[in-house]
Amino acid sequence: MAWQRLLVACLCVLATTMAAAETPQAGAPAPDFALRDGTGKLRQLADWRGQWLVLYFYPKDDTPGCTTEAQRFRDSHAEFAALGAQVAGVSLDDASSHQAFAKEQRLNFPLLVDEGGKTARTYGALTNLGIAKFAKRHTFLIDPDGRIAKVYRDVEPSNHATELLADIRVFKRN
Numbered sequence: 001m002a003w004q005r006l007l008v009a010c011l012c013v014l015a016t017t018m019a020a021a022e023t024p025q026a027g028a029p030a031p032d033f034a035l036r037d038g039t040g041k042l043r044q045l046a047d048w049r050g051q052w053l054v055l056y057f058y059p060k061d062d063t064p065g066c067t068t069e070a071q072r073f074r075d076s077h078a079e080f081a082a083l084g085a086q087v088a089g090v091s092l093d094d095a096s097s098h099q100a101f102a103k104e105q106r107l108n109f110p111l112l113v114d115e116g117g118k119t120a121r122t123y124g125a126l127t128n129l130g131i132a133k134f135a136k137r138h139t140f141l142i143d144p145d146g147r148i149a150k151v152y153r154d155v156e157p158s159n160h161a162t163e164l165l166a167d168i169r170v171f172k173r174n
Contacts (some may be wrong), residue, residue: 023124023125023153026149027148029148030147031045031119031123033122035112035114035119037098038095038097038110043088046146048142049144049146051084052080052085052141053088053142054073054080054085054140055123055140056087056088056155057089057090057120057123057125057137058091060093061093061111062100065137067101068158069137069160070101070105072158074105074107074109075161080165084144088112089111090111090114090119090125091111091135092116092117092120092133092135095113098111098112098113123140125138137155138151139155140152141164149171
């Protein structure tokens, strides 16, 4: 049993290292995507052109950390909007899972379906352990011109929305 935990830990470290090496960097154009949200509406990066976009990847709907993070974004919606920013969450969960999660948590932003993990992989946010795939908790702040302003890799769900709001204010002043 101990060797299995060690193997899983090693695989997680390897997956983290591989994903980080492929992560787009600040200043680069944000990789394009076309994903459906929980209601079936197609969402593309271009839909948010002219606005700040918080594109956050998260592991799984209705889990403790993911719920906390989503609630903080929900509760800060007016502050993001006042700064000309929108929020979109991305995970590998399907549309029905996103719909149920969004309804239960009264989310006021779209959750995008990336079932195959293609977009998460493009953003360096995919963990693929062979038997299981999930999005890592990474966030990309994308500026109104479609460039990555900042990458967040080690996200703390309880204060991430506050951190992003502060960073957007700094970017807007500069």
